[in-house]
Each structure stands twice: as structure tokens, then as C-alpha cells.
Amino acid sequence: MSALPAIAVGIPLAGALGIALAGRRPNLREGVTFVTGAALVAATAALWPAVAAGERPRLALLSVSPELEIAFEAEPLGLLFATLASVLWLVTSLYSVGYMRALAEHAQTRFYACFAVSLAAATGVAFAANVFTLFACYEILTLATWPLVTHHGDDEARRGGRVYALLLLAASIGLLVPALVWTQAAAGTLDFRPGGVLDGHVSPGAAGLLLALYVFGIAKAALMPLHRWLPAAMVAPTPVSALLHAVAVVKAGVFSIAKVSVYLFGPGLLSEAATGRGLMYLAALSIVVAALVAARQDNLKARLAYSTVSQLSYVTLGAMMANVPATLGAGMHILMHAVAKITLFFCAGAILVASGKTRVSELDGIGRRMPITMAAFTVASLGIVGLPPAGGMWSKWQLALGALEAGEGLLLAALLLGSLLSLGYLAPICVRAFYRTPDPASARTIGEAPWPCTTAIAVCALMVLGLFAAPDLLYRLLEPVAAPAADTMAAEAPT
């Protein structure tokens, strides 16, 4: 059992090797992808009972030096992220088969192999037992996704890939590495521990600087102004945008921030850190500004990308607030947003495959030709906005409670405004698709996308609805993560 997290990281790596070997036989190759995905889902599922019972299976793989150790451990937050990534990978693989074959994309073996390596890296981020392991997997994730972002190999892909790789690598090398060295120097350890390891070792001012290094260094969380890589990454094929730039990569970012704030800083130190408040307001600003920018995008994928920037800051904000409901809300929003956003990207890709359309203004009446796709789009939009009957409601509810508990009226207003704006940039698409009359010239030839795409879309949309019924499960899983925050609050409360 203790080796299971490490094995989970190894499964997609082995899968990548298998995919590369089976490169000449597409059906076998995709078979390998599905088997690997299923094995990864099984491995993460097998960890649930133990982790829910309070166990923390841990395995130290090797130590690079006495300070730097590669070790994997399953804890609730990481397990949630790993489960999310593995389940959605399986769905995305189904979708990819339809998408890539319908568009007859080149270099599909490289595509699937890099995808598997990316998943291994994301699983590694999820199960990292210390911040060095997390950082190493985080960097591999950047490098493994670069060939996917630049898949088309044209000038646009080159420009997008340049912004993508340079911004992410520069932030992590320039800010994250110094933060790691500083953490090691101050706390004497890089391990993640409940309640944090830095408390008592750094002054509030130093903690503030260190926190800023982490929050900006983890540029995958796309906190403004380090968000430019995410729209740039939209040159990638849609399955990549869907799984990686709505789920694995960006969630690895906000997950890392959550993990650093919960397990390195701890709620006590986080509330004292000098820049904590400033970063919270920056996240709130990021929510609102990115939502406004999203509303101005005509390109569907770009609109979704800015929407992601906005929604990611909900998680960052929740992690920074560090009280019980906010921590729970941040953890839940990682899941809720991922499922809803991947559905939206799947729909965008399906529209591209079926009709070649990429702009919002071209979508008049498309709902009549692609009813399943656009129905799913509508459901997922509800999930992003946070309305019932979609799961997104619960995470936003918790985050709003967290803002109230912190006594930050302005932050609460930003949270609500962000949701309102998301309604503003998503609802018109649904309205346009269902109520406008289609352009008669092109309309006849359009139908639904190939069945693997439609199936994947339907599965994801059902998950968005299903999560509305499952908040209790998540509460129980995430409770231990928020426990130190509860202790801190109890200690501060007047007796």
C-alpha cells in the first residue's frame, strides 16, 4: 500500500513507453492508452479507503542529497487531484481518438506519448511528499506539454510555445527555486506536514516575501499578471487544451499553491504573512479582470482560457484565506471547475471538428444541429457560474462562506461579481446557439461530432450534474486538510 502512490506515478510512464513502441499500429496504441488510463484510475481508487481512514501511504524513492528527497505520499488533497486527473484522462482519451482521427492530425504517437508523460508528471505533483518532488514533477509537466502545445509546428504554434515555455520555466526557475532554497534554509526541511513547517522559523515580513515567491513562482496557477501563457497555449489541439489547460496543468498550479499554503505555511503563519492580504486582493482582481477580458473574446477557446484564469484565482484566493470553509471551497473548486471546464473545451473541439467554426459569432443556431453538444455546453456553463443543479454551486458557496468568515466584504463582492460575469460571457453563447437562426448556407452539412467525442462530452456533463449530489463525500475527504485551520481559529476565538 505504501508504494501505491509511487506506482501510480509509474503507470503512465510505462504507458508512454508502450505507446511509443506500439506507434505503428494505431488501434493497439490507443488500446495501450486506455489500459494505462484504467490502471491509473484503479490505482487512485484503491487509495481512497485508506486515505479516508486517515492513513498516509508514503514511499521514499531515492534521495538526491540529504536535503533533496524524491518521495510520494497520498493525502486527501493530492488524492482528489490525482483522481480527477486520472478519470478525466480516460474520458479525454476517448475524445482524443475521435478528434485526432477526424482531423487526421500528424505525429499522433508523439501526441499520445507526451500526453501520458504529462499525466505521470501531474500524478507526481499530486502525490509529492515534499516540495522538491512537487517542483521536479511540475517542471517535467512543463517540458512534457511543450511538444503538445507546439503540435501543429507552424508559426503560430512556435510563438505560442515560446510564451508558454519561457513564462512557466522562467517563473519557476527565477522565483520557485529561490523559494525552495530559502524554505530549506529556514525550516531545515522541505517536507509537507499538516500545520506547516515554516511557522516559527520566519518573521511575518520574510514569510510575506516567501509567499509571494511561491504564488508567482507557481505560474501555472495563472494569477495575473503571470497568466499570458494560458491563452498562448490555446494553439494546441483541443484535447490538450481540455485536459491539460483546463485540468492537469492549471490545476497542478493551484493545487501546488494550496499544498504550499496548507502544508508548508500553515494557517497560522499564512494569516500573519505580510503580503497575504495583498495577494488575496490580487487574486480577487484577477477574478474580475480576467472575466471582463473573457467577455471581450470572440474566439471560443480564448474566451474559455480567460474564464479559466478567472476561475483559477478562486482557488488561489481560497487557499490564501486559510480558514475552514475557504480551504474546503478551494479544494472542491479544483474538482468542480475542472469537470465543468473540460466539458466546455470538449464542446469547443466538437464544434471545430463538426463545422470548422472557432468563433462565438459564428455559432448562430448551432444548437439545432448539435443538440447533445450544446446541451452539455449549457450544463457545464451552469457549473462554471455555480448555479444548481451543478456541482460548482458547492465550492462557490464554501468560498463565499470563507470570505464572510474572514470578514472581507470586498473579497465576497469580487467572488460574486466573478460568477455574475461568467454568466455574462457564457450564457450568450447558449442563447445564440439555440435561439438564433443559423446561416442557411453552411447549416445543412453540420451534424454532431464523431461518436467518441459526443460520448465523452455526455459523460462529462453528467459528472457536472452528479457532483451536485456528492458534496458530503468531499467534505469528509477534505476535513483533515482543513483541520489545522480549525485549530488555529479555535485558539484565536475568545473563550
Next chain:
Amino acid sequence: MIPALVDHLPALQVVTPLLCAPLCVLVRPGRAAHAIASFGAIASLAIAARLLAEVLDHGVLSYALGGWAAPWGIEYRIDGLGAFTLVIVTTVAAVVFPLSRASVEAEVEPARRHLFYAALMLSLAGMAGIAVTGDLFNLFVFLEIASLAAYVLVAFGRGGPAKLAALRYLVAGTVGATFVLIGIGLLYAATGSLNMADVSARLPQVQQSTALKSAFAFLVIGIAIKMALFPLHAWLPNAYARAPSVVGAFLAGSSTKVAVYALIRVVFGVFGADYAFARLSVDWVLLPCAAAGVIAGGVVALFQSDVKRMFAWSSVAQVAYMVLGAALASAAGLSAALVHMMNHALMKAAIFLALGGIVYRTGAVSIDALAGIGRRMPLTLAGLVVASLGLVGVPFTAGFVSKWTLLRAALQGDAWLLATVIVAGSLLTLLYTGRIVEAACLRSPPPGSVSTGTAEAPPGVLAALWLLAGASVFLGLDTSLTVGVAERVAGALLESAAGRWR
């Protein structure tokens, strides 16, 4: 090994390559000379490895050359620092020489190949001598053997520019050598001895003398020229870029490292950290130069269109990193410098080998010529990328360990500005290596290029490249060989220096 020979290993370390050099000239045909040079390099590595093991187990080895006891005779004195440097130099030689025959045959004309290998052997003998000797004048002699051989090696490059680069290297190197010689002369005048340990023991009695201060200044500047420490670096970029690729790989991996060794030996071993840092504050000279070198080297590299020149400029920055670590004058800083010596030697040698492989196929290494090379030479490019990622300092490569130990040392000394410089240097490295990767993977080959099929570097070069790149990944995963040894060496060096002045 035969027991009788084991006692003479320090001498054999120098004698083996030194004897191989005339043999190369005598046998004449290029292939036979190559075989001899390969033997010399591999034997040197075996001896160096054995010496390091001996030193780590039993402490300092002292060997009286010709049976004349020190301080009258010439003493070969090998401690952890010397043995570690020997392993670096001979590892690069033992990987590069045997496997890169194809690259030499492509770039050096047939009639002179035996001379080329002889010069390689002489250079190796000189570098080995620098690391084993315990005698200051002997150090100068070996420094000149290594340098003269290096001038010749650079001049083997094609066309006029190589000769000009060799001439500039010769002029700068000779100025450096003269400074070193003046420094040694002044030191001899002040102390009456040339044996390093002996000089070091006599120094406290003459510590007020101006001659001693001048000796220190001449020695440090002379060695700084030899190692291309900014702003005394002007000879290096052209020398490495115009030389045959094999020479670039060997020199980039070894010669600057040996110069860094000489600096550490003279500053910490002979003068002692107290005198150099507490009394003369040499860190106020070395740290700004090193910091400026890291930045300037990186910035200039960024704007090169010739990839060999780009990586030669990168060497200027990387040498500055080593000096920066050493000039922190702490155990952590010194061991970071040593770790980076080893790691950079492997990575940079790998990079120059990869460039040699690309020159072999395309005849040029401008960024434009690299366009689309990823499809034609995937394995060569992958090796280049792995080594470049190491240079940037991505985790799981040796370069990350270097940057980590350097940053740790800087933060321990509360040197925040230097920590910023270290990080900024990494970012610059990211930018210029990124240019290469992007051109090689994403730009389409220039119109009219030869073929679309794969045409990798010659198998030997490819094997050497991947051996070095693999080693740099291994040293990123297991640091007991680098950090473990370097910490012991650095600790011993500071300890021996600390006791003397009190």
C-alpha cells in the same frame, strides 16, 4: 595494478600522457595515433580514479620526484582537491578522445592528425601536472605545457579565423603566464621556497611584506586570465568557437576547470583563506567580477548567431559561477564551486560534442543551419537538449544540483544580491538554450538542404555525447559522488588553511 606501480601513481599520472605524445608523433598514421591517445586518456582516468580513492581513504599523498625530499626536490602532493580535479579532466578526456575519431577526421586534415593527437596528449599531461604538483614553479611549467598545447589545438581549426583566435589566445595566455611567473618569483623572494606547503608555512613570518601582497595580486590576475574570468575573458569565445569541435569539447570541459583549481589551490592552499579574504579582501574583487561575468556572459551568449560562440560565451558565465562559489570563502561555497566544476565539465563537453556531430553533418552551426535539425538528427538533438537543460538547472540534472548548492551557499552567507545574480544567470541560460531548441524543433529546414531522412552524428560521437549527458543526469539523481566528495574536500581545505595563521 602491480603493487610497485601503485606507489608511483602520482608520477604516472603525468608521465603516461607525456610519453603518449611523442609516440603519437612517431607512429604517424592517424588511426594508430588515435589509438595511443585513447589509451593515454583511459589510463589517465584509471590512475586518477585510483588516486581519488587512495586520497579519500588515507589522506594526502606525497611523492618525492626522483627521490629528492621536499622542500629541496619537487614534490607531487595530491589531496582531495587535486584528485577531484584529476578525475574531472581525465573523465572528459577518456570519453571524448576514444569516441570522437570521426569528428576529428572531418575537421583536421589527414597529414596532421598525428600531431593533433600529440598536442591533445601534451595538453592532458600539462593539466594533470597542474593538479598533482606541490611545487609552485612546477605549477607554472605545467600551466605552460597545457597552454602551449591548447594554442596549437585551437590553431588546428579550419581557415584564417582559427589561426587568429589561436594568436589572440597565445597573447592573452602568455600575459597570464608572465603574471603567474612574476607572482611566483616574488613569493620566492619573500619566503625563499617554492614548495607550496613550505611557502605556506613560512608566510606568517612575512605577512606584512609588500612583496607578498604583490605576489598574491600577480598570481590571482594571472590565473584569472587563464580561466577567462570576466573581464579578462576576451580570448575565450573565439578560441573555443574556431577550434575543432573535439578541442572545444575537451578544453571547455577541462582547461578552465584546471585554472579554477589553480586559483583555489593558490588562494586557499598557499596563502590561506584568512590572508586572502580577511586581510586582503580579495572577495571584493572576485565577487563583482564573477557576478558581472555571470550576467555579461549570459547576455552576450543570447545575441550570438553562431551556436559554438554562444556556448563559448556561456562558458565565460559558468566559470564565473565557480569563482563566485569559491569567493564566498565558506565550506558551502567552496564545495558548490567544486560541484559545478564537475557538472559543468560534463555538460559543456556534451554540448560541444553534439555541435561537433551537427557540424559533421551540416558543416555549420549557425542558428539558421540548426533549423529543422530535430527531425534529421533526433538523438543528437535530444542529447544536446538534455545537456542544455542541465545548464539551465532543471531538476534531475546535474546543473540543478550546482545551482541548488550555489544558492544555498549564497543564502547562508546572507548574500542576497549574489543569489539574485545566480538566478538571473539561469534565466539567461534558459533564453539562449530556448532559442536553439525552438529553431531545431519547430523551424522548417532551410530550402535546398540535403535530405529529409535521418542522418545522426557519427556513432562514436553520439555514444560519447550520451555518455556525458547520461552522466550529467545521473549526477542530478545521485550526488554522493559530487556533493559528498566536494564537501569533504572543501572542509579539509578550509581546515588546513585555518590553523596556520593563528
